Amino acid sequence: MRRPMLLVLALCTAMTVILSGCGNAAQGNGDVKTIHIFQFKVELLEPMKEMKAEYERTHPGIKLDIQSVGGGADYASALKARFASGDQPDIFTNEGYEDRETWFEYMEDLSDQPWVKDLDDFAREPMTVDGKIYGQPMNLEGFGMIYNKDLFKKAGISKLPRTLNELEETAKRLKEAGITPFANGFAEFWILGNHLGNIPFAQQDDPAEFIAGLNDGSMQIPGNPVFEKWLDLLDLMVEYGNPYPLTTDYNAQVTMFANGKAAMMHQGNWTQPQIDGINPDLNLGILPAPIDNDPAHGDKIAVGVAANWVVNKNSPVKEEAKEFLNWLATSESGKKFITEKFQFVPAFKTMEANPEVTGDLGMVVSEHAKSGRIWTWNFPRFPKGYNHDNSSSMQAYIAGVITRKELLQQLQDSWDNLKFR
Incomplete structure (x- = not known):
């Protein structure tokens, strides 16, 4: 599915945006390891730059290469092209259900991650197979x-x-x-x-x-x-x-x-x-x-869940990739990016939507999600x-x-x- 929030940015005819680095030929460079992230929310370009700087500052030896494809570009086709070329990202986004089945062979089981216990119950379903969790919800x-x-x-x-x-x-x-x-x-x-x-x-x-x-x-x-x-x-x-x-x-x-x-x-x-x-x-x-x-x-x-972060199980830096997602969901800095910088309605019981940034509509969504009054x-x-x-x-x-x-x-x-x- 083509996510509606991307269409807001279609006016800018955003195409591929690269925040750092290029290619996936070398995951590590001496003591520096690079996590290649491929995602479609081009409206998050600026806050993701801030997130990259914050994470690299607090995690010496780790670099984030965040590539965003959206707006007028087709993320699903771009992702398939990346895998077909052998240039596989370490983290990418997935919508769940049918999209989950399409990419399931590449997904790392994340069931043992610390943030899983904090998920809203209904937010688990799109990425759950046989009781195991294969994705971290980005937002509601x-x-x-x-x-x-x-x-x-x-x-x-x-x-x-x-x-x-x-x-x-x-x-x-x-x-x-x-x-x-x-x-x-x-x-x-x-x-x-x-x-x-x-x-x-x-x-x-x-x-x-x-x-x-x-x-x-x-x-x-x-x-x-x-x-x-x-x-x-x-x-x-x-x-x-x-x-x-x-x-x-x-x-x-x-x-x-x-x-x-x-x-x-x-x-x-x-x-x-x-x-x-x-x-x-x-x-x-x-x-x-x-x-x-x-x-x-x-x-x-x-x-519902707009999209999920998934970890490529073939990634040579999948442990570092999982640590990044854990930081995003559990650290005070990561939570701030989700609830304030990204302006998300969070899918975690441990976070609250921020009315100053989500606006009237986001707060209605948050209230319905918390009360269970949802289709x-x-x-x-x-x-x-x-x-x-x-x-x-x-x-x-x-x-x-x-x-x-x-x-x-x-x-x-x-x-x-x-x-x-």
């Missing part, structure tokens, strides 16, 4: 209906919507007040295919069991009542959304919302920096994205390419080219075609 991210509290107040809305009917009533009142209810960026595959596409999977009785059923043929998308209800939400968003949603991209969506031209958008806390860059005075919150009128479903947002992220479990296919089908449905029945059948056919590739 969450998404739902981000809303502008001041526009809600302007429209006289005091009760926050927790059901589909209440969300429709909220949309009507916003429209009557001359405010566009939803900013929809449906030109982006991941907004539809990953995040909106996550909803009907997350709200199954047992998402993992449902996905396993899709893989073995015992479950079907057509006729599934959760998918039917999910389309009621999508229809509502289109009906009360901005014109031309299929040509509205991520940046246009966030800009529209940040400028106060829409009251809600289905997005995540990674949008906070871009929103702040346009209008730092907005009062923001995150609502659930309800698909029915069961109030019990109306208090959760989707929270799971299931798109990392999708077969490779499914998020693109289901996005295209959803776009066709939004455009009126196909019916509900045809959409649900296309989602099933795509899964069947891709599940064992």
Whole structure:
């Protein structure tokens, strides 16, 4: 999956950025050992420079070579090219689940590391195999209906919507007040295919069991009542959304919302920096994205692990690599980088999100994670390419080219075609 936070930096058309060194031909040079790190969060370029300097200062004989590929570049392809050339990094990032299986043969078992006991329980799952942990979560991210509290107040809305009917009533009142209810960026595959596409999977009785059923043929998308209800939400968003949603991209969506031209958008806390860059005075919150009128479903947002650090088990400096990750997760300096410099919502019980840097949205995610009021992220479990296919089908449905029945059948056919590739 292409991480949404990277798209914020796409305006800068960031490509490959090398913080130190080049190549992986020599891991050690006399008494100096180099840890080669390959990761995709180009928005962390500056704080990672600071982290590199701090770590090297406090760990004589260790150098960090941090290479970042993102923005307009494809991290997954770049990582494959590195391994194909024999220039393997010592630490790299992985999204878990399907991506974990792709790279599993290279992953070091990290179960004995000191930080493992401190992980939030649900943050373990994406990188757990047979009870063993193979990755350190970078951070938590969450998404739902981000809303502008001041526009809600302007429209006289005091009760926050927790059901589909209440969300429709909220949309009507916003429209009557001359405010566009939803900013929809449906030109982006991941907004539809990953995040909106996550909803009907997350709200199954047992998402993992449902996905396993899709893989073995015992479950079907057509006729599934959760998918039917999910389309009621999508229809509502289109009906009360901005014109031309299929040509509205991520940046246009966030800009529209940040400028106060829409009251809600289905997005995540990674949008906070871009929103702040346009209008730092907005009062923001995150609502659930309800698909029915069961109030019990109306208090959760989707929270998951954005990515994980993994150690290459073939690395000649894997012990030094593990020590670096241990420093990052347990030392006061490392924790400061996670919670302040990186502006992360941490995935560790021993850390607290910093409201001064995460903003309103990050604190909502942190609160939901700590209270367990979350829907799971299931798109990392999708077969490779499914998020693109289901996005295209959803776009066709939004455009009126196909019916509900045809959409649900296309989602099933795509899964069947891709599940064992």
